[in-house]
Amino acid sequence: MPNTDRVKAVVVGGGIVGASMLYWLTRLGWKDVVLLERRNLTSGSTWHAAGNVTFFGHYTAITDLYVNSIKTYQAASSESGQEIDFHQTGSLRLANTEQELAAYKELEPVYERIDADYHIVGADEIAKLHPLLDTRGLFGAAHTPGDGHVDPTSATHALARAARLRGAEVKTHSPAHKIRPLGVRWQVETDERTYLADHVVIATSFWAREMLMPLGLHIPVYPVQHHEVRTDVVPELEALNFEVPAVRDPFAPSNTRQEGMGFLCGVYESDPQFWATDGIPADFGEELLVPDIGRLEEHLMRVTKRIPAFGEAGIKTVNNGPMAYTPDGLPMLGPVNSLPGLWLATGFNIGIGTGGGSAEYLAKWMNTGSPTHDLSIVYPSRYANDIPRQRALASIRSTYARGYAVPSIASQP
Ligand SMILES: Cc1cc2nc3c(=O)[nH]c(=O)nc-3n(C[C@H](O)[C@H](O)[C@H](O)COP(=O)(O)OP(=O)(O)OC[C@H]3O[C@@H](n4cnc5c(N)ncnc54)[C@H](O)[C@@H]3O)c2cc1C
Structure with a gap:
């Protein structure tokens, strides 16, 4: 051969x-x-x-x-x-209901077994970790201090x-x-x-x-479309002397983390759209898909309710990219x-x-x-x-x- x-x-x-x-x-x-x-x-x-x-x-x-x-x-x-630019900000997984908090508590032994930091935190601790987050109505959060973003x-x-x-x-x-x-x-x-x-x-x-x-x-x-939104500079973030933890909120549902002095928010739409389900175009390169911020409105309002400074900032970019998904x-x-x-x-x-x-x-x-x-x-x-x-x-x-x-x-x- x-x-x-x-x-x-x-x-x-x-x-x-x-x-x-x-x-x-x-x-x-x-x-x-x-x-x-x-x-x-x-x-x-x-x-x-x-x-x-x-x-x-x-x-x-x-x-x-x-x-x-x-x-x-x-x-x-x-x-x-x-370098991989690891920011060890930690993350907060918010509990908007008692049941969510109970489910997070059930996970504690798993993290003990693998020796990874995992804590259930209440509103006061959340406010210390993330001063820009409105804790009203929260039942608590799971805090994982060892993670972040690369x-x-x-x-x-x-x-x-x-x-x-x-x-x-x-x-x-x-x-x-x-x-x-x-x-x-x-x-x-x-x-x-x-x-x-x-x-x-x-x-x-x-x-x-x-x-x-x-x-x-x-x-x-199959590929699903997935949006993420970057904001302009947020003065309240600039005023802090640390990077806030990433926030994952089942109610929005979204993840919002600090990116430079702004926010970066990824949104899970209620009515997700697919892309190229009949086959990936042969010439598909590093392109992004056409964004549609209208589809994100309800979620972004919920993010704003939880992090008011997010809503006050201007939107810098909205990206829509394909992401693989299984059932x-x-x-x-x-x-x-x-x-x-x-x-x-x-x-x-x-x-x-x-x-x-x-x-x-x-x-x-x-x-x-x-x-x-x-x-x-x-x-x-x-x-x-x-x-x-x-x-x-x-x-x-x-x-x-x-x-x-x-x-x-x-x-x-
Ligand atoms: C907007 C957005 C934000 C995201 N944010 C996060 C996040 O914060 N954290 C997270 O964990 N995930 C995130 N994801 C998901 C994440 O991007 C994917 O899960 C991850 O990149 C998948 O990696 P992969 O190597 O499986 O696939 P890919 O990165 O897609 O790599 C597959 C590669 O296969 C190559 N390929 C295809 N066919 C052939 C062939 N015939 N021969 C040779 N090569 C071929 C392609 O060119 C491609 O480079 C996000 C996704 C999107 C869309």
Whole structure:
């Protein structure tokens, strides 16, 4: 076969998840691993993500994926010398109801077990931590002081650079055109070369659905539009001598953190819109989608009620970007049981928050042939191969619209 490279693993996709996979495989001592990216590193959703990395998650089985993600980016940063701009602001998950507070309290033992700081705080403490937040009507909050936000592009480059230092190859402008099993191995074709690999990892976010169809796989990963709003400078933030914690409010539902001397707010719309469900345009690059601030109005008013200074500031930019979503909002992480050697690390909507830890989990599984512990809630096998498209889209809509609601209870105060 001309121009064929025999490698141990090919990782397809150069966002934060693919770069984390490459990093972890090399950290476990794998040689001959290559990452293929169709354009540039971070070209997909990663470049425009807000970079929030929180420790808080309702699904206790995967809490350590959050915590290990920050650790992964920090390790890659110190190995590569590439700064990741980690702001350890901590986060507040607001409880607008007694039930929400009770659900947050139930999570305490999980954080104790993994030795991560997690505290339930009352109104007085919230006001100290975030003096611009109106605490009236709040029942409390979960405070995770160890998290914050990173620069997703820098983190991706730190991971790729650290992997390169351990011998991995990163090929940008190298789309994988064809992926097929060949005996016990996998053949991956690019314009320049063909790779013959023992393992292939699909880390191509919302491109993965189409990419896997020729293999007879139909995965329910679709792109949803997601907005974020940046404000002008907020004098009240300038007057503080510290950066306020990120706020996640199930009532809005939204996340609002400090960005420079303004706010950056990501909104979970009640009537979410999809993008390109019939197929990602072949020439889609680093473009953003057309924003529609009208769709955010009700949510932004709720954010303003909670953080009045947010509403007083002018709006600097409104971004709308595509983001991968699965029906239950969790990624597809694990092997494809019917096709040995093919692994999925796709469908992430909190890919910065969970990408590094997810890659650690999957790479360890690939390395030994067995998972370190059961995480079946994220395995690709939880979905049948033939979920009707309309059913998948309907579930994604309701999961997305629930935003930060506790999975088992309603979020309205
Ligand atoms: C506005 C907005 C704000 C967000 N904020 C946050 C946040 O604060 N925190 C958080 O955790 N998440 C956030 N997200 C979600 C986050 O951006 C994604 O979860 C994350 O970037 C997914 O990473 P990924 O590596 O899976 O995918 P991507 O970054 O999309 O990477 C996939 C890569 O695969 C490549 N690719 C596709 N097909 C091929 C092929 N055939 N060959 C080679 N390469 C291919 C693409 O070019 C792309 O670079 C946000 C999303 C949006 C839209």
